[in-house]
Amino acid sequence: xxxxxxxxxxxxxxxxxxxxxVEIISGSPKHYVFSNLFEVASKSKPYEKVVVGKNLExxxxxxxxEGASPWMTCAHDEFAVCMDGEVRIDFVxxxxxxxxxxxxxxxxxxxxxxxxxxxxxxxxxxxxLPAGSAYRFxxxxxxxxxxxxxxxxxSVQKWSDICFK
Amino acid sequence: MSAxxxxxxxxxxxxxxxxxxxxxxxxxxxxxxxxxxxxTIKWPAKGETRSHVLPADAFLRALMxxxxxxxxxxxxxxxxxxxxxxxxxxxxxxxxxxNGVLKEAGVDYKEQFETPVIMATFKAMLHDWTNxxxxxxAAPAETGTAFGCKHGSNGAAIERTRIxxxxxxxxxxxxxxxxxxxxxxxxxxxxQDEPVVNVEPGFEGQLHAFNLFKYLSRSDVTWNPSVTxxxxxxxxxPTTEEYILPVFHGNDRVEWFVQMSDEIxxxxxxxNTGAPRARVTMRPGDVAxxxxxxxxxGYSTKRSMLLVWENVTPxxxxxxxxxxxxxxxxxx
Numbered sequence: 001x002x003x004x005x006x007x008x009x010x011x012x013x014x015x016x017x018x019x020x021x022v023e024i025i026s027g028s029p030k031h032y033v034f035s036n037l038f039e040v041a042s043k044s045k046p047y048e049k050v051v052v053g054k055n056l057e058x059x060x061x062x063x064x065x066e067g068a069s070p071w072m073t074c075a076h077d078e079f080a081v082c083m084d085g086e087v088r089i090d091f092v093x094x095x096x097x098x099x100x101x102x103x104x105x106x107x108x109x110x111x112x113x114x115x116x117x118x119x120x121x122x123x124x125x126x127x128x129l130p131a132g133s134a135y136r137f138x139x140x141x142x143x144x145x146x147x148x149x150x151x152x153x154x155s156v157q158k159w160s161d162i163c164f165k
Numbered sequence: 166m167s168a169x170x171x172x173x174x175x176x177x178x179x180x181x182x183x184x185x186x187x188x189x190x191x192x193x194x195x196x197x198x199x200x201x202x203x204x205t206i207k208w209p210a211k212g213e214t215r216s217h218v219l220p221a222d223a224f225l226r227a228l229m230x231x232x233x234x235x236x237x238x239x240x241x242x243x244x245x246x247x248x249x250x251x252x253x254x255x256x257x258x259x260x261x262x263x264n265g266v267l268k269e270a271g272v273d274y275k276e277q278f279e280t281p282v283i284m285a286t287f288k289a290m291l292h293d294w295t296n297x298x299x300x301x302x303a304a305p306a307e308t309g310t311a312f313g314c315k316h317g318s319n320g321a322a323i324e325r326t327r328i329x330x331x332x333x334x335x336x337x338x339x340x341x342x343x344x345x346x347x348x349x350x351x352x353x354x355x356x357q358d359e360p361v362v363n364v365e366p367g368f369e370g371q372l373h374a375f376n377l378f379k380y381l382s383r384s385d386v387t388w389n390p391s392v393t394x395x396x397x398x399x400x401x402x403p404t405t406e407e408y409i410l411p412v413f414h415g416n417d418r419v420e421w422f423v424q425m426s427d428e429i430x431x432x433x434x435x436x437n438t439g440a441p442r443a444r445v446t447m448r449p450g451d452v453a454x455x456x457x458x459x460x461x462x463g464y465s466t467k468r469s470m471l472l473v474w475e476n477v478t479p480x481x482x483x484x485x486x487x488x489x490x491x492x493x494x495x496x497x
Binding site for chain 1: 425441442
């Protein structure tokens with residue numbers, strides 16, 4: 001029977017998402033810190049790095065990809081997964097390593113260094129943002145990125161605005 | 166993960182039963198046996214022998230995860246009575262200890278074992294009790310029956326190991342992609358295209374991207390996370406889920422879920438007593454924390470993609486246990 005059935009895989013997008021729910025028996029909905037990446041991105045500024053998951057110093061950020069982002073860098077590896085749309089990432093190997101701080105850091109102006117190349121992500125694609133490189137996202141159509149990183153100076157926390165209470 | 170592996174000489178197995186063909190096993194004061202349909206576990210309490218019965222298929226699915234995950238993070242409840250707690254080097258086996266009613270009645274029992282001893286015993290049980298045609302990692306619709314008298318074995322299915330990734334699959338000297346595996350029947354509509362990667366001369370091997378959804382669509386197991394990115398002690402461990410998570414996982418730290426496709430419903434209960442606390446429904450794009458003081462079990466009708474996010478910072482279980490860290494990850 002399994003071989004004859006046709007399945008439709010349901011992914012989310014900015015234009016088509018339906019948030020789940022928390023049915024409480026005891027405790028508070030806040031305990032589950034429940035949000036939705038697409039809903040968060042739909043209300044964010046372009047490239048605002050909104051924290052949707054936090055495990056001590058580690059975070060997951062929801063990012064609205066729209067137009068070109070500022071150049072950013074990081075002292076440790078980060079990862080980006082495209083959850084909606086198409087996003088190009090340009091990379092530059094910085095002549096000077098970024099300060100050994102946690103999380104994403106802004107690059108002032110144009111990055112100084114050699115071009116490493118570029119990666120273009122569609123939905124479901126994941127890219128390495130290697131430590132010590134500068135990177136810039138570009139999306140011709142609004143999309144959504146999910147970034148794995150560490151809480152940093154560019155991270156934005158607004159839990160009351162995004163979570164079930 | 167062979168039945169004749171490390172500490173195999175410590176396994177206490179009885180002879181094969183004349184009727185069913187299955188061996189029975191002893192682990193400390195626990196007795197384990199199976200018949201055509203059920204696994205029976207016995208332990209001492211209040212001067213008597215107590216017993217508990219689980220369906221053989223459910224027991225083997227839970228046992229498979231416990232072995233493959235190396236007893237995982239925290240508690241692996243096979244059901245509302247029996248399970249294991251990982252102390253990372255030693256493992257508690259318990260019956261009733263985390264069931265509010267049985268614990269209060271004093272009919273619970275817990276015994277601690279060196280990890281190699283319990284691992285060897287559980288592997289031997291898996292090898293003896295898994296019949297030909299039954300894959301404990303597979304969705305029920307994709308495998309044969311666990312029931313009946315002993316008929317053959319399925320070593321290939323139960324000897325899969327968790328894939329270790331150092332940074333990201335597909336990088337040189339890192340874990341492989343899954344291009345050689347077929348797309349699962351439930352993900353036949355998932356695009357299989359790869360990201361475009363243009364690398365300037367001199368930077369070969371430094372830029373990397375892959376199709377994570379394609380990778381997941383080719384997973385041949387259910388409820389078995391694999392690491393796909395490593396940011397220091399932050400691990401993305403996506404997995405594909407169908408039917409029921411075979412264990413009620415009790416957290417010894419905060420864990421997070423991101424629903425990447427389709428839908429999973431989670432039953433959440435108190436970690437110590439099993440009392441129900443919430444039902445959480447997650448749809449694509451949903452992000453939710455599983456606090457450090459709960460146990461959870463998920464249900465997925467359509468095979469779905471779930472990102473499990475773990476923090477493997479050393480000593481986290483002790484910091485949560487002594488109250489240094491709150492069970493909830495964010496206050497707002």
